[in-house]
Amino acid sequence: MFELLAFALAVVALIIARKGQTQIAELRARLDALAVGPPLPASPEAATAPPTASKEAPLAPAAEPVPEIAATVTAEAPAAETTAAAAVEAAPEAAKPGFEERIGTRWVVWVGGLTLALGGFFMVRYSIEQGLLGPGVRVLLGGLFALALLIAGEATRRKESVAQLAALPIANIPAILTAAGTAVAFATVYAAYALYDFLVPATAFILLGLVALGTLAAALLHGPALAGLGVVAGFATPVLVSSGEPDYWALYIYLAVVTAASFGLARIRLWRWLAVTTVVLALLWTLPGLEGPQTLVAPHAFHVIAGFVLAALLVVCGLLFGPPIEPGRIEPVSSAALATYLLGAALIVIASWHADAAMAAFALLIAATLAIAWRAAAATAAVGAGAVLVALVFLSWVLRSDPALLVLPGGALPGIGADPLAGPVTTHLIAAAVFAIGFAGGGVLMQGRAVSASVPVIWAAAGVFTPLALLIALYARIAHLDRSIPFAILAVVLAAAFGLATERLGKRDNRPGLQISIALFATGTLGALALALTFALEKGWLTIALALMAAATAWISLQRPIPFLRWLAAILAGIVVARIGWEPRIVGDAVGTTPVFNWLLWGYGVPAASFWLASWWMRKRGDDVPLRMMESAAILFTVLLAFMEIRHAVNAGDVYRDSAGLTEVALQVCVTLAMAIGLERLRLRSRSPVHNVAAVLLAVFGGLGSVFGLLLWENPTFWATDVGGLVINSLLLGYALPAVLALLLSYAVAGMRRPAYGNGFAALALIMGLAYVTLQVQRVYHGPILAYGPTTDAEQYTYSVAWLICGVLLLGAGLLFNSQRARLASAVVIGLTIGKAFLIDMSTLTGVYRALSFMGLGVVLVTIGWLYQRILFRPPASRTSDATVDLNR
Numbered sequence: 001m002f003e004l005l006a007f008a009l010a011v012v013a014l015i016i017a018r019k020g021q022t023q024i025a026e027l028r029a030r031l032d033a034l035a036v037g038p039p040l041p042a043s044p045e046a047a048t049a050p051p052t053a054s055k056e057a058p059l060a061p062a063a064e065p066v067p068e069i070a071a072t073v074t075a076e077a078p079a080a081e082t083t084a085a086a087a088v089e090a091a092p093e094a095a096k097p098g099f100e101e102r103i104g105t106r107w108v109v110w111v112g113g114l115t116l117a118l119g120g121f122f123m124v125r126y127s128i129e130q131g132l133l134g135p136g137v138r139v140l141l142g143g144l145f146a147l148a149l150l151i152a153g154e155a156t157r158r159k160e161s162v163a164q165l166a167a168l169p170i171a172n173i174p175a176i177l178t179a180a181g182t183a184v185a186f187a188t189v190y191a192a193y194a195l196y197d198f199l200v201p202a203t204a205f206i207l208l209g210l211v212a213l214g215t216l217a218a219a220l221l222h223g224p225a226l227a228g229l230g231v232v233a234g235f236a237t238p239v240l241v242s243s244g245e246p247d248y249w250a251l252y253i254y255l256a257v258v259t260a261a262s263f264g265l266a267r268i269r270l271w272r273w274l275a276v277t278t279v280v281l282a283l284l285w286t287l288p289g290l291e292g293p294q295t296l297v298a299p300h301a302f303h304v305i306a307g308f309v310l311a312a313l314l315v316v317c318g319l320l321f322g323p324p325i326e327p328g329r330i331e332p333v334s335s336a337a338l339a340t341y342l343l344g345a346a347l348i349v350i351a352s353w354h355a356d357a358a359m360a361a362f363a364l365l366i367a368a369t370l371a372i373a374w375r376a377a378a379a380t381a382a383v384g385a386g387a388v389l390v391a392l393v394f395l396s397w398v399l400r401s402d403p404a405l406l407v408l409p410g411g412a413l414p415g416i417g418a419d420p421l422a423g424p425v426t427t428h429l430i431a432a433a434v435f436a437i438g439f440a441g442g443g444v445l446m447q448g449r450a451v452s453a454s455v456p457v458i459w460a461a462a463g464v465f466t467p468l469a470l471l472i473a474l475y476a477r478i479a480h481l482d483r484s485i486p487f488a489i490l491a492v493v494l495a496a497a498f499g500l501a502t503e504r505l506g507k508r509d510n511r512p513g514l515q516i517s518i519a520l521f522a523t524g525t526l527g528a529l530a531l532a533l534t535f536a537l538e539k540g541w542l543t544i545a546l547a548l549m550a551a552a553t554a555w556i557s558l559q560r561p562i563p564f565l566r567w568l569a570a571i572l573a574g575i576v577v578a579r580i581g582w583e584p585r586i587v588g589d590a591v592g593t594t595p596v597f598n599w600l601l602w603g604y605g606v607p608a609a610s611f612w613l614a615s616w617w618m619r620k621r622g623d624d625v626p627l628r629m630m631e632s633a634a635i636l637f638t639v640l641l642a643f644m645e646i647r648h649a650v651n652a653g654d655v656y657r658d659s660a661g662l663t664e665v666a667l668q669v670c671v672t673l674a675m676a677i678g679l680e681r682l683r684l685r686s687r688s689p690v691h692n693v694a695a696v697l698l699a700v701f702g703g704l705g706s707v708f709g710l711l712l713w714e715n716p717t718f719w720a721t722d723v724g725g726l727v728i729n730s731l732l733l734g735y736a737l738p739a740v741l742a743l744l745l746s747y748a749v750a751g752m753r754r755p756a757y758g759n760g761f762a763a764l765a766l767i768m769g770l771a772y773v774t775l776q777v778q779r780v781y782h783g784p785i786l787a788y789g790p791t792t793d794a795e796q797y798t799y800s801v802a803w804l805i806c807g808v809l810l811l812g813a814g815l816l817f818n819s820q821r822a823r824l825a826s827a828v829v830i831g832l833t834i835g836k837a838f839l840i841d842m843s844t845l846t847g848v849y850r851a852l853s854f855m856g857l858g859v860v861l862v863t864i865g866w867l868y869q870r871i872l873f874r875p876p877a878s879r880t881s882d883a884t885v886d887l888n889r
Helices: 002-037 044-048 073-090 099-130 135-163 173-194 199-220 224-240 248-269 272-284 297-314 332-351 354-373 381-399 424-445 456-479 485-505 514-534 541-557 562-584 599-619 624-650 664-687 691-715 730-748 755-782 793-816 818-844 848-872 876-888
Strands: none
Touching: 002 485, 073 173, 173 691, 224 248, 224 272, 248 272, 248 297, 272 297, 272 332, 297 332, 297 354, 332 354, 332 381, 354 381, 381 424, 381 456, 424 456, 424 514, 456 485, 485 514, 514 541, 514 562, 514 664, 514 818, 514 848, 541 599, 562 599, 599 624, 624 664, 664 691, 664 730, 691 730, 691 755, 755 793, 755 818, 793 818, 848 876
16 A cells, blocks of 8 residues: 555656646746847848849748938937847747657656656565565665655755756756655655554654645745645645544644645745645535534634635735735635635534534624625625525524424414524524624625725625525524514515615715616515515415516616616516415415405416516516516416416315316316417517417417317216206307307418418317307207207207308308308318218108208208309309499499
8 A cells, every 4th residue: 555655646746747847848938038139130231132032942021121220329229129029029939849859858857756756665665575674674764765855856956046057848857856755755654654553643643744844845946746746745644644533623723734834835826726726625624523413513613714714814815915916806716715614614504503603603704704805805706605605504594493492382473482582593593683784784885895896796796685585594494484573574674774775875976886786785675575575474475475576676677777687587487486386276275265356366366467567677678588487477377377266266166176177178278269369469569489489389278178178078978067058058168169269369370370370270160169059959959968868850950950050151251251261161061061961861860851951951052052153153254244234324
């Protein structure tokens, strides 16, 4: 294991060294290019003489003539500067090293460094295999070899510095020797501890840590290669040295020292990658020991607090010892460093089941983050991260709540026991108040202080989001999502505070980000009012409140065209949709039994109206994804309102009934076709793809419901269904009305969609109309239940007569309105009648009914032929003679 570990460390060291030295070589090449002077001509004549061409040499572009020396001494200096600048710009790039140069200046050195490190390891292995040297001598020789490599690295570095060697893109020999030496030293100490038990864990821990810190110190002289090796070795040391009972205090004190050295080196050399690596490794070391309520909060809290303080001192730009930065700029590393330690503190709170000490440490870091971001804009993004983490911490508190902590006596504030401020509730109430005041106050006071727009916007977003999230979390934990007047009062107070902030900020001069911040505080006002309604009223009002909030947000986006507000309105609509997916009845069993005027009307009707109004406002600013989401939500709630009210009314309030009857299916088909007609008209004005697709989907659903639901599944001919009275019955609703609506739909899409689409619904109208006529005749002969009783000759004859009448009426309408579609429908109906006469009537009818059937059919057919000849398709000669008669008159 010793050899493998040493080999891995050496490889890592050399890889990092190669990357660092490549960067150094590029910088040296640039310095060489800057030091190159402009090329001078051999003589004035050569400079001014025009080029000559020869047959042997190709033509070259003519050089620009050099002006004669006629300037004064005062003009020579600017001319020289201009020439030098032009020479620098025109200097050719350094030629890339060839294969031989790469081998001689780079690869040999890198392989040599790796060979030196492995040589020491293999020597120790050979001595072990041959039994030549004892363990103590092996460790001693390993340490001496490491020391020799370190001395060689330092000596060569000083020699190169004194000799001032040219900056060539070659491998850095001193850095590679030093990296090999530190790797051997690290492996030697670890071997003395792990293989030979020469060192107790505490001593090995200290020695390995010193080697890592020494590597970081050497990186000041030898570049980033050693820095990477040192930080990895420093954070890996606790993994290599372990004991049966871990001492977290010793561990985190050691990690604080390593973190301080790494941050210090990153600050001195301005290595952002080193700071990021350190922060990530420090976060990973927060995870060991997080084992629930038994978590040792104090050492873990010390770890994140120490790292947070060091990051604030050395990493955050523009604060204390951090790097300088231009005012108003948000720097990613500064914000990410603080946010990472906040995440570590949040994990400690969650893992310890919200222990008071953990909450206190988390609150302390949140307050420090706000203070740091107040002074240094570079850390502003950490404010947003802190707001999200605060919400997540309180959300975990709600989800992991212990029911035994709270007694449920009922009253004005259901969910709070005799002592609502007992136990962890007190800590969280105090922390929530501090967080809400800190974020909201900072969000208001920061407006107008920054030179960039992003800084005040982040503060405003955090100031609005955090109080609302905390209020919801406390309400869920204490009131258990039940009606609560005190929480409603708190929501009204919060809405008043946001409204006051909106009013005050609106009176200020326009500054960077101010309009967006005003819109955010206005949205917070609406959100708090919606929560007040939710807390004060029953659970179903949450759906209504969110829907009204979405409409209000859309209106604000109309007044202040901020894209974020359009997305916020769409997101709120999505939340409402998800809410009804959880409980379609809105209020559960309390929906009521009164038809139409029940909770479904409010729970679906108010959101539908809100979404339609919001989409109308949003369309004034253009067509985009949020608008289409809002339009989809409006159509969905409108359809669901109709369907749910139909199910509620037909099934005596039981919307979960697992069967449907003829009346329910008929109502749903009629409503669907009617809404499809309305959307067809609406899409011509709005040109919305959502309205277009929804119209097609509803029309197709209505068609499928007519065929499979009404004609097949719920057809009263097949089931013992009571259709009602002789004329006013469910047949009128289930077949006649769908036929009329399908016909209207076919005319609504005429010329707007493909002919097959409109003709399909015209055919559906014809089928549903014939079905109504047939079933109505059946109702006359069989009574309210059509499935009972035999079919008599009179009934069969009546079917033929009724169909013929329908055909004649369609033909008359076609001739009167010059409608080819009506005439074709008449032909279809009469053709069906003829088929029935020859296929059914001839075999089933007897006596006078058979004769009357064929006689009546013959008369009708002859009459139809006469009408076609005399009115529709008259011969040309007849038309001419009629015209002559008219002229003579």
